[in-house]
Amino acid sequence: MNYGEWVLLQDRRGRNYLFRLKEGGSFDTQRGSLRHQQILEAGYGGSVATPQGEPFTVHRPTLEDYVLHMPREATPTYPKDAATIAFLLDLAPGMRVLEAGSGSGGLTLFLARAVGPGGQVWSYEWRERHQARARHNLQAFEDWHNVTWVLGDLAELEPPAQPFDGVALDLMEPWNVLPALTPALKPDRFVVCYLPNLTQVVALLEHLKAQALPYLHERTLEVIHREWDIRPPVAHPSFQQVGHTAFLVQLRRLAGNGKP
Incomplete structure (x- = not known):
């Protein structure tokens, strides 16, 4: 120390x-x-x-401690959700992952640790103030030098020379960026969308069908942690619980025109 x-x-x-x-x-x-x-x-x-x-x-x-207490411009992705997003993306060291938006950098930190110093995270954000905060929060705690910060609109993404292994979207209307994003994602890899309410989930799936995008809807879930206050011989659920924070929608990219 x-x-x-x-x-x-x-x-x-x-x-x-x-x-x-x-x-x-x-x-x-x-x-x-x-x-x-x-x-x-x-x-x-x-x-x-x-x-x-x-x-x-x-x-x-811990990373959880830091994300819960760090300065923020926007509500951070809760650690329970960020860890699950990395799990749903099936990330491993050396992979390339894209996220949008940068927010306060909470999810960025989890993704950067998941892919390790040999991997790469591309973090897109259109609000300069938010991305500045995310960049500062990451550099202040744990900087693997594996994050590329991009200030701009993901809907205008140019496909990279090497496609991504996964995509995490914390956007109000993710269906607006999926058409530009799809060619940049490897077939049989995942997009995970972080959506606060169920109306957005339904709208996302309706847009996928209407746009004929090559994705399978794998699952939609929410992460609920129920902590307990245990002081023998007394035990009961903690009075302060973090319940619903968001729905996580996992989509699998199909090859070709997406028709199974």
Whole structure:
């Protein structure tokens, strides 16, 4: 652990606090302050306490921790959804994946880690402010130097020399970009659309049929995590739950004209 690195403090109630260690810095609470030097000396996995006796444990933040606490211009893709998108795209190290839009960079971070330093992520966004935030968030936490940032309209995409292994779309109307996007995706690979409401899902599938695009609708799902508060001998579901966040629509690209 060194100054400049991210650290996550957890109090005895399980509340988390994310910040960078700074030389001469302090973490201030209602129950006293902790000098950053104390935290650094404790190290990841260690424990510290304020002069008033308030205890904290010291942790290296996970990608989930960072995405939930990082600065944002737009609501980030929740980690539970981002991890599932990478799973539905069947990503592996060395692959090439496209995403739109960049948002606050949460999904970008998950995709960049999935394809690794030998892979490549192309992140499209038409709002310069959002992409600047996404770029900053990625570089501040974990930069594999494998993300290409593109400011522009994905509907005007020119097919690349090498097609993509997967596409993640966090757009209100993904059907508007699919005609331009389809030639850029390898046959038998996947598009995953992140859609907040079911009306958008139905509209997407209707547009696919109307446009005669070469895709199979593999599945539509939502990711629900139900956390539990376990304090033996008492156990019950946590009172604060993250329920519905979005529907994930997995489409498989077919070869040729798309007729099975």
